[in-house]
Amino acid sequence: MPSLPDVMTPALETLAPAGQPAPAPQEANRDALVEWLLRTGDNALILGQRLSEWCGHAPALEEDIALANQALDLIGQCQLWLGLAGAVEGRGRTADDLAFLRDAGAFRNLLLVERPNRDFGHTLMRQFLFDAFHLELLEAARASSDPRIAEIAAKAWKEAAYHLERSADLVVRLGDGSAESHDRMQAALAALWSFTGEMFTDDDHDRALADAGVMPLPSSLRPAWDRTVAQVLDEATLTHPGEVWQQGITDMGGGKRGVHSEHLGHLLAQMQFLQRAYPGARW
Amino acid sequence: MYAQLVTTEGGTPREGMSDQERAFQERIDRNEKIEPKEWMPEGYRKTLIRQIGQHAHSEIVGQLPEGNWIGRAPTLERKAILLAKVQDEAGHGLYLYSAAETLGVSRDELLEALHSGKMKYSSIFNYPTLTWADMGAVGWLVDGAAIMNQVPLQRTSYGPYARAMIRICKEESFHQRQGYDIMMKMCAGTPEQKAMAQDALNRFWYPSLMMFGPSDKDSVHSEQSMAWKIKMNTNDELRQRFVDQTVPQAEYLGLTVPDPDLRWNEDKGGYDFSEPDWSEFYAVIAGNGPCNAERLGARVKAWEDGAWFRDGLMAHADKARARRVAAE
Numbered sequence A: 001m002p003s004l005p006d007v008m009t010p011a012l013e014t015l016a017p018a019g020q021p022a023p024a025p026q027e028a029n030r031d032a033l034v035e036w037l038l039r040t041g042d043n044a045l046i047l048g049q050r051l052s053e054w055c056g057h058a059p060a061l062e063e064d065i066a067l068a069n070q071a072l073d074l075i076g077q078c079q080l081w082l083g084l085a086g087a088v089e090g091r092g093r094t095a096d097d098l099a100f101l102r103d104a105g106a107f108r109n110l111l112l113v114e115r116p117n118r119d120f121g122h123t124l125m126r127q128f129l130f131d132a133f134h135l136e137l138l139e140a141a142r143a144s145s146d147p148r149i150a151e152i153a154a155k156a157w158k159e160a161a162y163h164l165e166r167s168a169d170l171v172v173r174l175g176d177g178s179a180e181s182h183d184r185m186q187a188a189l190a191a192l193w194s195f196t197g198e199m200f201t202d203d204d205h206d207r208a209l210a211d212a213g214v215m216p217l218p219s220s221l222r223p224a225w226d227r228t229v230a231q232v233l234d235e236a237t238l239t240h241p242g243e244v245w246q247q248g249i250t251d252m253g254g255g256k257r258g259v260h261s262e263h264l265g266h267l268l269a270q271m272q273f274l275q276r277a278y279p280g281a282r283w
Numbered sequence B: 001m002y003a004q005l006v007t008t009e010g011g012t013p014r015e016g017m018s019d020q021e022r023a024f025q026e027r028i029d030r031n032e033k034i035e036p037k038e039w040m041p042e043g044y045r046k047t048l049i050r051q052i053g054q055h056a057h058s059e060i061v062g063q064l065p066e067g068n069w070i071g072r073a074p075t076l077e078r079k080a081i082l083l084a085k086v087q088d089e090a091g092h093g094l095y096l097y098s099a100a101e102t103l104g105v106s107r108d109e110l111l112e113a114l115h116s117g118k119m120k121y122s123s124i125f126n127y128p129t130l131t132w133a134d135m136g137a138v139g140w141l142v143d144g145a146a147i148m149n150q151v152p153l154q155r156t157s158y159g160p161y162a163r164a165m166i167r168i169c170k171e172e173s174f175h176q177r178q179g180y181d182i183m184m185k186m187c188a189g190t191p192e193q194k195a196m197a198q199d200a201l202n203r204f205w206y207p208s209l210m211m212f213g214p215s216d217k218d219s220v221h222s223e224q225s226m227a228w229k230i231k232m233n234t235n236d237e238l239r240q241r242f243v244d245q246t247v248p249q250a251e252y253l254g255l256t257v258p259d260p261d262l263r264w265n266e267d268k269g270g271y272d273f274s275e276p277d278w279s280e281f282y283a284v285i286a287g288n289g290p291c292n293a294e295r296l297g298a299r300v301k302a303w304e305d306g307a308w309f310r311d312g313l314m315a316h317a318d319k320a321r322a323r324r325v326a327a328e
């Protein structure tokens, strides 16, 4: 773009005292809040991106529609969470800036949601394991003392409840379906299970928000998730994987702290391509 | 169009019609709707199955060229709009397969015919989407051409087809608007964006004109389809309307339609324009377009890879039924 003066933009210096832009009021727990909003928004964004890869390739027309619908819900949620993250952060970044202009290390999503789609069984199992967590998280967030969080969570909760209903139902039907569908669902469960522990780890940011009464600790969501998962796996005639080494829960990393799998970089390379190739263009 | 080369079964000339056939034709002439359980000539039924089936296949294959850019949509809002649009197309496929089912053909049978190459889908979806501007051009031109064809089909003689068209048309205008909106943004953007928009128009112009099917003089049996009111206008009429509507829209964008012979003809009150290269059209229909192998291959792969999923659900339904019976 040639840098022509934009005559429609009011001159900032006439609006604010000379040279002194008013600093945004510092929020209590700002860093922890931004972290939590990025984690929640990035989960929605990355999983939405993954689901949209199925568009036109699903095993039945009804599934094409259902997955696109979930992807749409998740992209919509991510716009709200990331929009709020940018506002709280106070550096003028929009939801789009956060989605398209951060590198992998600045993403805060769980390792689980960046797992590749593989077969439809993996996609559904990943969805179920996440939905069961997501619903508990949003249930807690609906009761947050921060009204901005509570408001977004109330809307997202309804969608997550429907997503869980659907993914749990399909896990049951395919687990307790044909021999092949059972085996595929069991294999998907085995492949994904070691990425579930990260959902319930607590770190300093989590503790700061818990102390402030904004959000309960992630670890406190575990019992309800365990119950849902055990019940659905049982009904699906799938074997619970039991105690398995969990990825991303040591001090060395995990998606919540920006240490991702190799998969995320490729996902972002695709997702961010246009914004990176044509910096500053408007679409 | 989405059904652009439908072979029409021969009908019976009016003088040779049986009483039943004559009564049927008279109902159509009075603009009465024919409903599923009612008597209809076999040729009418077969032609409709071909036409609705081809239309349905076009909707689902049509997910692919735009699906190609969902992952790369440049903003979250554009991603959401494109997802919603492609999801609509899948929904259109669903309505149309249901309409075809009322004529006694199952969705699986129709898909089998698509996968084996026995049935076709619109030639337009065998062209690649190479840049983001193609999302604009597809919405503007391809959905625009679809609307041109489908609005009259809301009055088609077969009730379930007409009702499917009414639902579909409501959504198509949103599709066209989002496409044109992308074009407006691109044309008001950087020189590179504007160039992408022009390039997209260059590549999609003639393939869009082909969507209406061959010229009237080469359309076989099209009068019979018009007598049955399953085709409401001739191919050339619709193509002319499309050009007349689209040229001013291109001018508004500041884009050049890639046709040196395009000019306004005061006498006919429409544009004169060049015909697309029909040998290319027949080559694409025959399977030799730039993306035929990818498009059909992707659909076949989705179907085959999904077999275990569909079988698994059936197996579960059988088990559940058996358990219910055992419990009684």
Ligand SMILES: [Fe+2]
Residues within 6 Å of the ligand: B059, B088, B089, B092, B168, B172
């Ligand atoms: Fe459509």
Ligand SMILES: [Fe+2]
Residues within 6 Å of the ligand: B089, B143, B146, B171, B172, B175
């Ligand atoms: Fe459309």
